[in-house]
Amino acid sequence: MASEGVVDGDGGKRMKKILLVVNCILLTIGTSGGPLLMRLYFLRGGNRVWLSSCNITAGFPIMLLPLAYSYIRRRRISASEEIISMKLPLFLAAAFVGILTGLDDYIYAYGMARLPVSTSSLILASQLGFTALFAFVLVRQRFTAYSVNAVVLLIVGSGVLALHTSADRPAGVSNKEYVIGFLLTVVAAILYGFILPFVELIYNKVKQPLTYSLVMETQFVMSLFGTLFCVIGMIANNDFKVIPKEAMNFTHGEVNYYLVLAGIAILWQAFFLGAFGVIFCGSSLMSGILISVFLPITEVLAVIFYKEKFQAEKGVSLLLSLWGFVSYFYGEIKQAKKMKLRKNNTMEMELPRYS
Template identity: 35%
Template sequence: MTPSVKNHTTEIQFTHHRQGGEELPHLHANSAPPMENNTNTKMQLHADQKSTTNKRYLPLLVINYAMLFVGSLSASLLSKYYFIHKGSSIWVSTWVQTAGFPLLMIPICVPYLFKFTKRVPFTDFTPTMLILSVSVGIMLGFNNLFFSWGNSYLPISTSALLLSSQLVFNLLFSVIIVNQKMTFSNVNCVILLTLSSILLALDSSNERPEGLTQRNYFFGFFCTIAAGLLFAFYLPLMEKIYKRVNCYEMVMEMQLVMEFSATTMATIGMASGGGFAKMISESTMVFDKGCMVYWVTVVANVVTWQLCFMGTAGMVFLTSSLTGGICMTALLSMNVLGGVLVYKDAFGGFKAVSTILCIWGFLSYVYGVHKVNRKEHHKALTGNKNSSDSSTDIINVVAY
């Protein structure tokens, strides 16, 4: 007899193993372990979208990587475009990175409106998650500010490859915060990408833009390093927080609060320096491509940065902080090529070797992940075969 109660999208199996005449009930699910402190709170039985057995996992992963790819490349090029054509406001460059947070209402509300899920948006949002999201959002605001400073002084190719230095810190923080396992593939990848950054640093002094003082150049250099360091801490911290979440919509809800906090910080900075009034005068009298192109650039920056942050959050949620960091670092080589093709940045031998090392490191990591996945898949098949040989009484309960 198989009773079913249709209340949610995940399938729970209650299996009674007979042991010494006594029935021991066990709870099995096609999802990750329940959230922490589950005994003291209402159990949220949502389909775990982090699980590879979930039908939504692979499409979500592909969509988020595509958003990360398009957003990372486009946002870097557009940010540099703003400064190349005489845009000069650091706060404007910082503000546009998160000002598009209302766009996150699309992935939050669309699944509910089209009845892909019966979960009402923001219903699972706790005060603790609100505090965490606001705190991380402020840290993200400082990260964006450092990135804007660095991007205003450095060529895009130099800035992009310097940011790859965040990966070594990402690995260290991942080991400390989320107990990331050290393997040959991830250590090899980190070493290769770090060597790539060192080669760039040795060659970067020849790329200083005309009229830029040595002091400002090194200020931009170290601001970029600081941005990479903060982002390296941000990724495993978010992975730690996402361990309590098994719903992609909830990830976007947290991302919305974070970006709202970062935008509030940038808005205060702009208002204190007359930034909004300066945007109008900058668009009409300073930006050398005209007022229309100025506002198109600002709006395009807002949209592409949202794609980048959405893709990053999704990658960390669906995989891990280290995988997300490695994917972003690998995309930096595309940013380098974009800077060379669009803005005619120099591309000498050092930069060519750095790009090759980036690609080599990423491919070695992907191969390592592929080997681990094959091994785990084999173990899962073997475990399923062994468990099918034992006698069990299964009751399927489908709950919302």
């Protein structure tokens, strides 16, 4: 399990559950809010793909706040506690994941610029199939009938969502641009489907106590290198020179332009921390399933705020996603009860018997 750094005992289990709930909330906010605000940027006059991709990870400095709080708490327990607990192998692995994330962000932002939210959100759902595949290969993920059922339902739900999406094509986007954006969205889904299990593999292989503080440090390094990757692209594309002009021409005004960019950065940091935190408390498959389940929330919000069409396909996708969600967690609850019963039976057998 990826959560080996959590303190043992009832207190540790309670803390793990609290962390799981908190990270699920962060993942919900990031999964729904990030794509919506990015789409607002493109709808209201923004068109810089490298800037958008950079913005996905550029909010990493905000992680200094929880990291500082964590360090202060650790210093109270041990005066010899180091500011950075991450060792070099983990740092290098996090940097590699960051570069992959930067590449994935660019591909995703390119698709976001040419697709409606309803379609581009496929990247946050169709990656589940690839996450399940790579989780099986990289971390030997065990599947139950319920988890397999959930994966199938969520993938089918994503496939249904893709039907007739060309009718939702944004104004000014040609058929060729739409097809390229859709194909790149699939590529980005494959890449992120690899990243989640790869992070779990790193957690399992790290040769130091795995704590939530270490998870936050890993995300900080990952986001830093992802941002550096995209900054190089921005420099090559002259994005920094264009930003002031783009801000002046933004439909909602120059101040709101920068507020939108800041909001995008913060929401995506919530997404990454939530995704990696769920891996820490559970597994990469759980993280992938939660990302896919939150897709309907994005769908509904896109219909409300951007007046996108809510076709029958989206309703079917919503029902399948909720069905998959219930199936997965029902299976997890049954598995937890079975393991608890097995543990109790083992303890009873080990008790000394007196005649």
